[in-house]
Amino acid sequence: MTKTSPIHGATKATVHVPLDSRAYDVRIGTGLIASAGAQILPLLRRPKVAVVTDENVASLHLDALRAGLAADSVEMTSLELPAGESTKSWPHLSKTVEWLLDQKVERGDVVVAFGGGVIGDLVGFAAAILRRGVRFVQIPTSLLAQVDSSVGGKTGINAPHGKNLIGAFHQPSLVLADVGVLGTLQSRDFLAGYGEVVKYGLLGSAAFFEWLEENAPAMAAGDVDLRIEAVRRSVQMKADIVVRDETEQGDRALLNLGHTFCHALETATDYASDRLLHGEGVAIGCALAFEASMRLGLCAQEAPSRVRAHLRAMGMKVDLRDIDGELPSTDALIDLMSQDKKVIDGQLRFIMARGIGEAFVTTDVPVDVVRSVLEDAR
Known part of the structure; x- marks a missing residue:
């Protein structure tokens, strides 16, 4: 089901993905990063999230996400990984999982994938295997991630043998597709x-x-x-x-x-x-x-x-x-x-x-x- 309503002079839309107990919304519009705290807070058992992003996205948008979460008193810690497809690899997966464990992420917590398709795939896979599965939220910052990789639950990394050969199906709990960030793309x-x-x-x-x-x-x-x-x-x-x-x-x-x-x-x-x-x-x-x-x-x-x-x-x-x-x-x-x-x-x-x-x-x-x-x- 798709709903539309006005927001900031444009429109917003919600596409619901009805997968029984794994159902979630994909919210599309402007200003979604600024209101991230209000959007994510209903999912949280405690007001804290672990955010994984890449260096390019961090330099452009991480402060905005931190402010959007803080507006509803949600604390965040963050890990910045190198940008690029080569990040979808065992070493960066291992680094991400170990960092999440260092942050004492519990099964009831939420991990946030903040970036393009590489970050979404990698972080989704990390969430799938951490403690045998923790919830995660996708905040895709590229057009490709907003229309494709952030939706549907495919997560994974690449192997020398080929692309996306290692991974799992793990649906997000929410997707926030803020089209406002697309203006910063090359x-x-x-x-x-x-x-x-x-x-x-x-x-x-x-x-x-x-x-x-x-x-x-x-x-x-x-x-x-x-x-x-x-x-x-x-x-x-x-x-x-x-x-x-x-x-x-x-x-x-x-x-x-x-x-x-x-x-x-x-x-x-x-x-x-x-x-x-x-x-x-x-x-x-x-x-x-x-x-x-x-x-x-x-x-x-x-x-x-x-x-x-x-x-x-x-x-x-x-x-x-x-x-x-x-x-x-x-x-x-x-x-x-x-x-x-x-x-x-x-x-x-x-x-x-x-x-x-x-x-x-x-x-x-x-x-x-x-x-x-x-x-x-x-």
Whole structure:
């Protein structure tokens, strides 16, 4: 269920994720960090939280969060980790868990993940394994985290073998998506997050994709109302899928549109953000998935052209040649795909499309087609 009401001249929205005893709200709007104390206090047994963030977010927003919590007499301690995908690793997970234990975080306490997708995934996993599970709140500060990684309970870290291969399902108790902080993102980071936004239209809603074709340029330029609506629609689509398939036994795999290509590319670039951000990899992966779908005769030739045209118009990467530096051979990339956690009984699942808004899961994708799509994208 989605509710809207006015706030500070814009709108706010709440998307409820009804997972029985694990149900929670995703609140979207402006001023949510300033009111964090009032938002989180009902969850607390004692007025204290442990906040984990990264150095970039801390320098921009940690004082605001501290003030927002203090306004309702909620005390906070904080740990700052390095920014970047490489933080999703065993050493930083260990550091986070041990710090939380040093803070004497109890089972009845709340841990706060304050940052982008890397922090959300890492801290969520730490909360899942600390004392066999403590509650946590997501306060996502990037567009990518607000529309995707903060919702749905997937937590984890990366391995040398591939992305997100170590983790757990652990739902947050609350998500506060303050779109006001998006104004501090660099253009590249915002557009990387947009890769996940456009994914939702491509996988399940032609109407949303059309809305994005019309409104995404103004949204990227800073229109707050459009940002709230884009986040709301993305979160609602994800929530609906998560409720149907919380642990990815079926429909939830659709959310991985573009990710089989993306994760291989991220592994191939050593998770180096200067070469490839996650959302950039998703955008490339979506373009490649639609190209493969067209070559298999699943969708019209116009579909991948339209996808590429929109991504290009937004200033995004769409091909392997858009990634700086050398990449492994095509066969090496295909081998990296075989490490993907979507492999079942040795068969790699792809999310293909019959058209914009009509994605489906299949294992029936000949490797020669994948090879030709990758080769032509170089």
